Amino acid sequence: MSKIKGFCCNYTMSVDVDALKEGGLVPEGLEIDRLACTGRLEVPEILDAFTNGADAVFVVGCQMDKCHNLSGSYRASKRVRYAKKILKELDMDPELLEMFFADRGHSEPIVEAARLMASKTQGNSQDRDQ
Amino acid sequence: MVEAGRSPNIEIITNARLEALEGKPGQFLAKVHQAPRFINEDLCTACGMCTMYCPRPVVDTYNERLDITRAPHIDYAQAIPSSYYIDAKACLRVNYDTCNLCAQTCTAGAIDFSQKPKKLELNVGAVVLAPGFGKVDDEVLEKFGYGKYPDVLTSFEFERLTCASGPTEGHIVRPSDNKPPKKIAFLQCIGSRDETCGNGYCSSVCCMYAIKEASVAKEHEPDLEISIFFMDVRTMGKGFDEARKRAQEKYGINVIRARVPRVDQVDGKLALTWTTPDGEHHSGIFDMVVLSVGLESPEDAEIISKVADIELNHYDFCKTSVDSPLATTRDGVLVAGAFQGPKDIPESVTQASGAAAIASELLSDARNTETITVTFPEENVELEREEPRIGVFVCHCGVNIAGVVDVKAVRDYAGTLPGVVLYEDTLYSCSQDALKSIAEKIKENRLNRVVISACSPRTHEPLFQETLRSIGLNPALVEMANIRDQCAWVHAQEPEAATEKAKDLVRMAVAKARLLEPLDQPTVDVTPSALVLGGGAAGMASALSIADQGFKVVLVEKSKELGGNLKRLTWTLDGQDARKVLKDMVKKIKAHKNIEVLTEAKLESISGYVGNFTSTISRKGKTDMVNHGVMIIATGGREYKPKGYAYGDSPRVLTQLELEEKLSKGKSFLKNARNVVMIQCVGSRGEDMSHCSRLCCTQAVKNALKLKEVKPDLNIFVFYRDMRTYGFYEDLYREARKKGIHFIRYTPEKRPEVIKQARGIKVRAFDPILGDDLEIPASLVVLSTGIAPGENEELSKVVKAPLTSDGFFLEAHAKLRPVEVAVDGVYLCGLAHGPKSLEESIAQAKAAAAKAAIPLAKGKVAVAPIVSRVNQDACIGCGICESLCPFNAIRLEKAGKRKKAQTITASCKGCGICASHCPTLAISMGGFTDEAIMAQIHAFSPEGCKEE
Structure with missing residues (x-):
């Protein structure tokens, strides 16, 4: 079972992750940190998630133009881009880290993001073979 | 209908x-x-x-x-x-x-x-305006995903899904994928108790209907998981609390106290998040969400108000007042049902009857000037006595029957049966011209028994009975064989077997028809007066209504003066002076030439039946006999006297009514008061009495507001279980909250305690929001004590009218006959029926008056022809029938030396309980004699028919 770590902002994530797991909607290995704002997320925290055993990491913030804190999700996306670069330098697949955007209170994009990331961890070995 | x-x-x-x-x-x-x-x-x-x-x-x-x-x-x-x-x-x-x-x-x-x-x-x-209620705007529902997510339904849609004749034949499926859901959430208060959509009122019915729909769904799919999200559980109707408890226990329906703000869809499933009163956040995934939408004012309310020239209230419902709840602002224009305010079926039906009473008061002078009475020719008794000449009419019912059953074969088969002189098929026997031709053929062929082989007697028998009457035959001489519902419809795939079955059914019907006997249709004269028991608000209102409709009324009151519980009320819920309402009523009663008031009087015994009752009334040591045609029970209820809560030990502990009395005398007693604590459900809802007393929540809110008005710096705490300020009373509740009155919920496990101290008293209670105990030093503790039944038990034995388990009188049918009791000619209103507000009591009193006036206005009571008859030679006077009769319609009477059973035909409903229990088969039912039923059973086999 692959371990997926997600960082969501307070406004995008409304449904409890345990309830989603109970409903069989998200991978079992998903863990979500709910932040006051994804703009608060620092690059070391993203990298720490990998260090702590995550196979893939994703960040979900507000839609860029509708961010509750105006530029929070813009900052987050910039840091994700930077972290991806570092992953590349470390010889890791930068695809294992992604930024997503969701409408306020809509849980569907988060679930989709978690699934997409899970499929990436599973499909990675196959991709390389091809 | x-x-x-x-x-x-x-x-x-x-x-x-x-x-x-x-x-x-x-x-x-x-x-x-x-x-x-x-x-x-x-x-x-x-x-x-x-x-x-x-x-x-x-x-x-x-x-x-x-x-x-x-x-x-x-x-x-x-x-x-x-x-x-x-x-x-x-x-x-x-x-x-x-x-x-x-x-x-x-x-x-x-x-x-x-x-x-x-x-x-x-x-x-x-x-009478009865346009019903309107729909909550889709815009309000969109917040909850309605219209966006296919599996978010309104409760009305869900109702259709659970209905056997609905679009899915009663199978509950998700509209998105037609699969049965496993988890359903009901969200309450959608479009009610919601100021954002302009509906500040409570719709009163949604709590109960959600529980009903959930129960129906569980009955259909026992594995369903159902959660209902409430703010307050408002099941305050008669017997509703019990039904809710039963549903929760029997079906395991999950009741969650939270208001869900929105619905989110995730991968075709619906995600809800909510916060419980302890501050915890929760989420859950559901397959279907049902929005319990409230009752709006009708869409065309404004047009109606303009056209009929009546005023609306601030929610666009019809404007009425507490003392005349059914009158609009225009004389002679009445209102009934949900247009007057959100309400359930029993109350709507009650109001409808009440409106009819007021119309009848208005029009009493013109009674019988515009009515149509159907007259029928004399019965041809000679023809009826002749050998049975049976006519069989086999109906095609379009393709309903003929599409499956070979109608012509059935018709020809009928011709071979003994006693049949005419056999025909008709396209639609129930159509006007077919009825005419059937009537002509009966006359032509001198038929004296008729078999209609068509559909259900439940819907169509009266039609054919009328046809027989119109040509001078007794209506009991028609028999129906149901070859549509019970044959063509259920055996649509097997036309040949269905044709055979249709023949069987016709044969059996013919066998029974041969033994049909004409039945008397006696009528009994009615004594045109009413006896009203109880001189409270309900009793006075019904007495006035009957008197205004032009009949004599004897009003019996046990105490020295009229008024009942209304005497103790100071102001009504809409702020009117209750004593003025009382004074007006008493004045009208005393001035009315049709009303005779007997105070300090009591009903000792009653005999007779609808139209002809004789009652013995004791008064100041003397007894009087009163003859009357009908009777209304309006004996009221009483304030429950609390046990515990230091009531009686401390002068600072009062009931709500006692507080009102004090308040009406002036505010000096509040001079040093700082904190007032009110405790709801004292005695009600499982403490001592199991029922909800319905009006104490509103009464408490009303009195709390009054206290605030008199002394604004007073701290008022109300400990409650569910605030049941239904309907427009929700406005008062909201106002109370806005004025800073503290409402604190308690559970029955942790009731507030009143503790007497050396100086004063304090109340200790658990506050679920703080999660800790509170101690409030109280200057005044007011107990909302609810309504206990009056001395109903004794009266119930005298009248033979059954009581509910809570000790209130039981109505004949909760929805269809809410103001009648099982005994014919006896009607019910006010607190004797169950806890209710003054407004509701008055509406119900009018309804009882309307029902009671029906036999009085007709002057005659028609007796249903299907009644039991006792063969007195065979009767051994055992009395089993008398003890079993639910309608008090059969009793033992001296006949010669021994007692024999006798049917009181005017009261008999023809249920057949007595006949089925009679050990000597001395009782037979009109239209269903043992011989006829046996013949019908024997005819099930073709041989059995020939033997006869």
């Missing part, structure tokens, strides 16, 4: 709207616009051919847009008038002058496209 459809004195005008109302009470001129149905009601036989052939699909609005029907259709099978109509917006013939297919297929020739809109001018004496 069928009854209304069949009454010769009710004209039903459908597709119509009121355009103007001129004149004054007694002389209104109502201008009505009627849009065409395009189908002639008198000719339509409701066969359904037009729907079948119509090429134009339309959305079925009756099924809440969940199904599709065609332009010509009937909303549902039992609709009255039982005629189809054409949706003019969709019809190709109406709009484009093409098609015309339905008109060609209609074998009854009922479709008539030449119909034009009609302008009707009706001369009426009184007007």
Whole structure:
């Protein structure tokens, strides 16, 4: 079972992750940190998630133009881009880290993001073979 | 509804709207616009051919847009008038002058496209407005994903899904994938108790209907998981609390106290998040979400108000007042049902009867001037006595029967049966012209027994009975064989076997018909006066109404003066002076020439039956006999006297009524008061009495507001379980919250305690929001003590009227006959029936008066012909029948030396309990004699028929 770590902002994530797991909607290995704002997320925290055993990491913030804190999700996306670069330098697949955007209170994009990331961890070995 | 459809004195005008109302009470001129149905009601036989052939699909609005029907259709099978109509917006013939297919297929020739809109001018004496309720705007529902996510339904849609005749035949499936859901959430208070959509009131009915729908769903799918999200559980109707508890225990329905803010869809499933009162956040995934939508004012409320010239309240419902809840602001224009305020079926039916009473008061001078009585020719007794000459009519019912059963074969078979002289088939035996031809053929062939082999006697027997009466035959001489519902419909796949079964059914019906006997249709004269027990608000209101309708009333009151509980009320819930209401009523009663008041009097015994009661009334040591035709029980209830809570130990502990009394005398007692604590449900809802007393929540809020008004710096704490300020009373509750009155919920496990101290008292209670105990030093503790039943037990034995487990009188049928008791001629209103507010008591009193006035106005009571008859030679006087009769309609009387059973035909309902229990078979039922039933059973085998 692959371990997926997600960082969501307070406004995008409304449904409890345990309830989603109970409903069989998200991978079992998903863990979500709910932040006051994804703009608060620092690059070391993203990298720490990998260090702590995550196979893939994703960040979900507000839609860029509708961010509750105006530029929070813009900052987050910039840091994700930077972290991806570092992953590349470390010889890791930068695809294992992604930024997503969701409408306020809509849980569907988060679930989709978690699934997409899970499929990436599973499909990675196959991709390389091809 | 069928009854209304069949009454010769009710004209039903459908597709119509009121355009103007001129004149004054007694002389209104109502201008009505009627849009065409395009189908002639008198000719339509409701066969359904037009729907079948119509090429134009339309959305079925009756099924809440969940199904599709065609332009010509009937909303549902039992609709009255039982005629189809054409949706003019969709019809190709109406709009484009093409098609015309339905008109060609209609074998009854009922479709008539030449119909034009009609302008009707009706001369009426009184007007009753009953437009019902409207729908909550879709905009409000969109917040909860309605319209966006397919599996978010309204409760009305869900109701159709659970209905066996609904679009899914009662299977609960998700609209998105047609699969049965496993987890369903009900969200309460959608479009009610919600100021953001302008509906600040409580819709009163949604809590109960959600529980009902959840129970029905669980019954259908026991594995369903159902959660209901409430703010307060408002099941305050009679017996509702018990039903809710039963549902929660039996079906394991999950009751969650939270208001869900929105619905989110995740991968086709619905995600909800909520916060419980302890501050915890929760989420859950559900397969279906049902929005318990409230009752709005009707869409055309404003138009109605303009046309009828009546005022609306601030929520666009009809404006009424507590002391005359059924009168609009215009004289002679009355209101009933949800237009007066959100309410459930029993209350709507009650109000409808009440409105009828007021109309009858207004029009009592004109009684019987416009009514139509149906007269029938003398019975041809000689013909009835002759050997049975049986006629069998086999109905095609369009293709309903003939499509499966070989009708002609059944007809010819009927001809071979003994005693049958005429056998024919008809296309629709229930159509007007067919009835006419049946009548002629009966006459021509001198038939004296008739077998109609068609559909159900439940719906159609009265029609054929009337046909027989119209040609001088006793209506009991017709027998029906149901070869449609019980044969053609259920065996649609096996036409041959169905034809054989139809023959069996006809044979059995003929065997029974041979033994049918004419039955008497006796009528009994009615003593035109009423006895009203109880001189409280309900008793006085019903006495006044009956007296205004022109009949004598004897009003019996046990205490020294009239008034009952109303005497102790200081002001009504809408702020009127309760004592003025009382004074006005007493004045009217005393001045009324039709009312005789007996104070300090008591009913000792009653004998007789509807129309002819004789009661013994004791008064100041003397006894009097009173003859009366009907009786109303309005004996009221009493304030529950609390046990515990230091009541009686401390002068600082009062009941709500005691507080009102004090308040009415002045505010000096509040001089040093700082904190006032109110405790709800003292004695009610499982503490001592199991029922909810319905009005204490509103009463507490009313008194709390009054205290705040008198002394604004007072701290008021109200400990409650569910605030049941239903309907427009929700406004008071909201106002109380706004004024800073503290409302703190408690659970029955942790009731607030009143502790007496050396100086003063304090209240200790658990606050679920703080999660800790509170101690409030109280200057005053007010107990909301609820309503206990009066001395009903004794009266129930005298009258033989049953009580509920809570000790209130039981009505004959909660929805259809809410003010009648099982004994004919005895009616019920006020607190004797159950806890209710003054407004509701008065409406119910009017309803009881309306019902009671029916036999009085008719002057005669017709006795149902199907009654039990005792063969006195065979009767051994064992008395089993007397003890079993639920209607008090059979009793032992001296006949010669021994006691023998005797039926009181006027009270008998023909249920047959006595006949089935009689050890010597001395009792037989009219129309269902043992011989006839045995013959019918024997005829099940073809040999059995020949032996006879």
